[in-house]
Amino acid sequence: MLLSHLVLTCALALDLCKAKLAPKKFHSIPLGKILPVGWLQDQLRVQTEGLAGHEHEFYKWVKDTDWVGGPAAYSYLEEAGSYWFNSMVPNGILANSSVINQKTLEFLEYVLDTQDETGWLGPEVGTDKRRVLWGRYPFFFGAIQMTEVYPELTSRVVDALHRFVPLANKMLKAGVGTEEWAQTRWEDFVVTLQWLYDNHPNGQEELLLDTMQESKWSGIPWELVFSEKFFPKIEAEKLENPFPELSWHGVNIAEGLKGLPATYRFTHNQTGQPRYRKQRLGYALQVSWSTVGSFCSGRIFSRTRSRQRACFHTMQPTCLTLDRTELCLVVEAMFSGSYLFQVTGDPKYADQVERMAYNALPATLTGDMWGRQYLQQQNQVASKNMTPNPFPEDGPYSNVFGLEPNYPCCTVDFPQGFPKFITNAFVTTPNNESLVHAYLGPFRTSVILSQDNVVTASVETLYPFGDKLTTTITASKAFSYFVRIPGWISRGTLSINGDLPQPVAPKNGLHQVSIQAGITTLVLELPSDIRIESRPHQSVAVHRGPLNYAFDIPRVERQLAVHPAEPRAVDLEFTPADAWQYAIDPSTLAFVNNPPRSGMLPSPIFDSGLPPVTLSVSACRIDWPLAGDMFAAPPPQNPSCLGGMRNITLWPFGATKLRISEFPVVQIQKFVEQQGDSK
Template sequence: MLLDQKTTGFAAMRRGPRRKRGFCIDIMVAFAAAVALTVLYVNVVTWAQQPTLVPWAIPPIPVGSIVPSGWLLGEMETMAQGLAGHEHDFYDFVNESRWLQPAGTGGTDYSRLNEALPYWFNGLVPLAYLLDDERLKTQVHSVARTVLDLQTDDGWLGPEVLSERNFWARAPFFLGLIQLAEANSTWRLPIISALHSFNTLANSMLHNNSQGHRVCPPNFECYWGQTRVHDLMISIQWLIDNQESTEMEPTLVENMHMFYDQSDYKWDKWYQDGTFLKVVDDPTTTNPLYPYLHGVNVGQGLKASAVVRRFNHDDSLIAASQRAVEWTMSYHGAPSGTILGDEIERDLSPFMGSELCTAVETAYSFAYLYHSIGQNGYADRAEVVIFNALPVMLTGDHWAHQYLTQPNGPWAAINNEDYNHPDGPFLFTTAHSGRATTFGMEPQYPCCTVNHPQGYPKFVTHSWGYVGENGLAHLFLGPSKVSTPIATVECDTAYPFDHSLRYTIQSAEAFDFYVRVPWWHDGGSSNITIGGVTSRLSPDQTTGLHRVEVPAGTTEVTYSIGASIRMEERVNGTVAVFYGNLLYALDVGSINSSSLPHRFNDARGTGLDSLPFPQVRDYYFNNTKPWNVAIDTSTWEYHGVPSGVDLPKPIFDYGAPPNYITVQGCEIAWDLHLGVTPGPAPANRTCLGARSTYRLIPYGSAKVHMSEIPTL
C-alpha cells in the first residue's frame, strides 16, 4: 500500500494539472498535495526506521553467559551422567542417525520425520556448554561438523534425498546450531554461512509451489512442519539479529512471510471463538483438526503468534498469545503446568496423560513468550512446568523417564487392560502399549527419549535478561550465575524449595538490577535488602520486575518472597495445592521393581540384554499408602526447609525434598476408570474410617501421586 501511495503521489505531481482550474481550486489542490507529501514523507521515514523485527521486551542473554548452581546444577549434572548424557554412546537413533550419513545412504530413525538427532542436539548443546562438559562438547561438535560437512551443493541440510525433502526436522536442529554459535564463537561464521545457504534454497522451494512445506513427499504429513514452522522462524530471526551483513535480510524476511502465508495451520486462527475446542469429542488421528489437538504441537504452538509478531509487527498477536495460553490451560491444562494430551487433547479428566515432550516444549514456549512480550504470568508458568511437570517424569538418576504422566497416577505400572486387549477400550488416545506410564529408555514412542534434555538447560539460558541500556534482570528464579558486560551476579538460593535469594554482584559501574516478583507473592512479607536498607517490593505491573540501583563494586542483595499455601480449583470438586510455584501431591508412598529395557516397538518382548550401560532399565512404581483420600483444607500446615539444611542431590527423588504440607483427611470410596486408574473424584465423600493426618509432598519428587485431591 505504501509503495502504491508513493507511486501515485509522485506520478500525479509529475503530470501536473490536466485542465485549467480556478485560483481557489488550485490553492486547495496545492495545499492537499503538500499535506499528502508531508504524510507520505512521515510514512516513508517511519517505514525506513522501523526495525525488521519487533525488539524483545526483555532481550535474552547469549548461551554460555549463564550457568546453573545449587540444586539446578545437581539436576543438570545428573542428567549429563544419565540417559541424556550417554545417548550418543549407544542409542542408535542418535549415534547411527541418518543425519550422519550422506543423503539416502543409510542410518536409522524412528520415523520418516528424521527428528531424533535434531531433538537430541537441541538439548545437548546447552547442556554441554552450561556444564562446561568436554565429553558432551566433543559429541555435539562432532555431530555439528558432520552435518555441516554433508550440506548439499544446493544448500540442503539433512538426510533427505531430493524427492523426500520437508522442513520440519530442520527446526530443532537449527535451534541447536544457533545455541552453539552463541556459546562458541568459532562456530559462529560456519553456522551463519550454512543457514544462509539453506535459506536461499528454502526461498526457491517456497516459490516453487511450496515444496517441502505445503507440498510434501508421498505419504508424508505436511502438518508437522506447518504447525511447528515458527520454531524454524526463530533460527531465521536469530540470523537477522546476529549476521554481519544485511545482504540476506530480504530473503530471510520473505521466507518467514511465505512460511506463514503458505501454512494451512495458523495458531492465531485456531484460538478464535467458535474454532477452538474446549472439549474434544473426536480425539483420534483421523480428526481433521488433529494437528491442532496434538499435545506437543500445542505446547510448541503457544509461542507461535509471538514469533510471527516479531516479523509482521501485528500487535493483535499479543492478545492472540494470551488467548492461546489462557484457553489451553483453562480447558486442557494440568496443575503441573503442562498440557493434557495423550497424545490428543480431550478435556480436564485427571486420568488423562501428558507427554514428557509436551512439558519441555511448553516450558520453552512460556520462556519465549516472557522474553518477547514481557507479561509476568508467562514467567510463572515456565517455572511451574520446570519445577513440577518435568521432574515428575524422570527417575532421580535420570536414567529412565515416562512417556505419559497423569495428574492422578498412584501407580506407574503396566496397564494390563491395554497390554492384554489390543482392541481396547484404551486408557489413552494413542499410547496403547500398556507401558506409557512406566519409566524406561523407551516406555512408548522415542521422541521423549531424545527431546527431554532441553528442559533444564533452556530454562537456565532464559533465566536472565537485559532491561534497557543498563539493566540486568533475574527472570526465572533459581540458583545460577550470570556474567555480562554490565555485571557478574551470583544467586545463592534453594528456590523454589525456599523463598530467600541472596545475590553477590560485581560491577565496574553502577547499574539497574531487577528481580522478578511472582504473581502470588505476599506483599506484606516480601522485601529486598541492599546496603543494609530493607524496602517493600514495587514490581512493574506488566513484567513483574522490581528495580534496585546497584553501585559500582561488590554488592550484596537479599530478596525474600512471602508465600502461603494456596489452592486452585480443578474438576469434580477437587483442588491442586501449591506453595509458591511448587505443586504438592498426596504422598501415596513408593515401591518399585525393574526389568530389562524394552524398545518402543517390542513392548511385549523379553527386553534388551546387550546394552553397554546396565543403568538402563525399565521401572514399575506402585503406591504403599492410600490414594483414595479427601482432605480438609482448613487444617493444612506448611513445613519449610529447616535452617542450615542443604538440599540433597538429586532433589527430585522420592523423599528427598525436606519441605511438605500436613493436612487432615480420610479415605473415601473411589472407583477406577476402565478398571485401571482413578476415575473422576466421587461426589459422595463419606469417610470410610476415622480421619488421619496425611502428607503432601513436592509433586516433582512423587513419581506416583494424586495431585487433584477432593475436599471434605
C-alpha cells in the same frame, strides 16, 4: 485453506511493508553466560550422568557410531538427531562435559560437511530421499547456540544457513517439504530466520522477511486455532477439528505458542481480528494451564472415546483419570514460554515456565533421570503396562518409566528442559543497560552491559525449597537491576546491603533496584501463603509458592526390561504399596520446613522423601474406585469417611512418581458431627 485464513493472510501481509522486525521486550544472554549453582547445578549433573548424557553411546536413534553412513544416518535430521543436538548443546556446555561437547561439535561438523550445492543440509544429500524441512529446525536452534559458545564457528554456521534459506524459500513457495509436521512447526523456522535478521542479515533482509511469510502461510494458522471461534470450549472429541488433525496434537500446541509472537515480530500486527480476545499483542492464547504449569494432552488432542477428556480447552483443566501430559509437551512449552516472555514482557509466561520446571518436568523422570515417562498424570496411582490399553492413539506402556515407553521422541527431546530453563534465567533490556532476573533459583551470570559495564550476579538460594534468595552483584558502573516477583507472592521484602527490609513493589511483575558500582548484596524474602485451587468434581489442588503438593503413594517397584548394552537403562513398573484413596480437609493444611543443616539439599532432590518442604493435612480414607487397569476414577464428590481422621504428608509434585494431587474434600467438623450422629 479456510476463507478466514485467506482474509487473515491478506490483513497481516499488509503490515510487511514495514520491512523491519518488531523489537523484543527482552534479549536473551548467550549460552554459557548463565550457569546453575547449588542444587540446580547438581540436578544438571544428575541429568548428565543419567540417560541424557549416555544415550549417544547405545540408543539406536542417536548412537554416535551411526552418524556417518550408518543405518540411522538418514533419520538424523528427520527428528531424533536434531532433537538430541538441540538438547545436548546446552546440556554439555552448562555441565562442562568435555565428552558431550566433543560429540555435539562432531555432529555440527558432520551436518555442515554434508550440505550440497543446492543448500540442502544433512545426510540426505545425493539421495532420492524426500526432503522434509521440519527436521532441520531443532538442529538450527542447536547450531545457533554453538555460535554463542564458539564464536569461531559463527561464519560457518551463518553461511550454511544463508545457503539454505533461498532453497527453503523456493520449496515453501512450491509447497515442497511442508508435510504435516512442518505445517505445524513452521514457527521454529521463523524464529531461526529472525535470529539471522537480528544478528547476521548479510544484506538478505528482504529474502528473510519473505521466507518468514512463506513459512507461516505454508502451515497451520495458529491465530485461528487459538481464536474464540475455533478453540475448543468443550470436550474435543465432541468437535470436528476444522484444521489438520495435528493442530490439536499436544506437542504441536506447545510449539505453536511461539507462532503468534513470531508472527507479530514480522507483521507488527498487534490487534489481529476483532473476534480475538485482546491481550498484550492482540492475540488469544487460550491454552489453560494445569496445576503443575503445563497442560494436558496425549499425542493427539482430539479424542474419540467419551471417557477421555482433552483438558487444556477449559479454564479449569484437569489431568485426572486418563487425561495426561506428554513429556515433550512440557519441555517444548517451557521453551515457548521463555520466547513469549521475551517478546511480550508479560510475566505470566515466566510464572508458567517456572512452575513447569519445578513440577511437571521432574515428575515425569525418575530421580536418577535414567528413566522417563511418555505421559504423566495428575492423579497417577500406578505406572505399568496397562491391559486393556486405556490410552487411545498412545500405547499401554505410556506411563511406564523407562528408556522408550511408547514413542522415542521424548528420550531425545527431554534433556533440553533444564538447560534451556537455565539459559533463559536472566535476560537484558533491549538497550542493554539493565539485567533482569527472570526465573528464580540458584544461578550465576556474568555479562557486559552498555558502556562496558561488567556485571556479575550470583544467586544463593534453596528456592523453590526455600523462600530466601541472596544475590551478590558486582558492577563496574551503576545500573538498574530487575528481579521478577512471581504472581503468587503478596508480601515479599527486599533488603539492600543489610538495610531494613522493604516491601517489594513490582511493576508488570518486575521489581527495580538501583545498583551502584562495586559490590551490592540483595536479600529477597518471598514467603508464600498456601493456596487452594478449585478443580473439577469439587476437588482441590494445593500450592505453596511455585510448588504443587501431592500425596506421595508408597510404591512397589518391578523391573520390566533392561537394555542389553546399558544395564542402567531399565523399564520400571510402579504399583501402590498402600492406600491412596484419601479426602482432605483444606482448612487443616500447615506448612512444614526442615531446611538441611549443611545448607545442601539431598541429591537427587526430586525423589520420594527428599525435599525439605512438605505440607501436613488432616485426611480420611474414602471409597474411591479404579476406572480400569490401575488408574483412578475422577475424585468422588461429597465423599464419606470410612474411618477416623489422620494426618498425611503432601510432598512437592516433582518428587512424586505415584501421586494424588487433586483431592476430594471433607471437613473435620462435618466428620465429627457424622460420628456423633452414628452414636
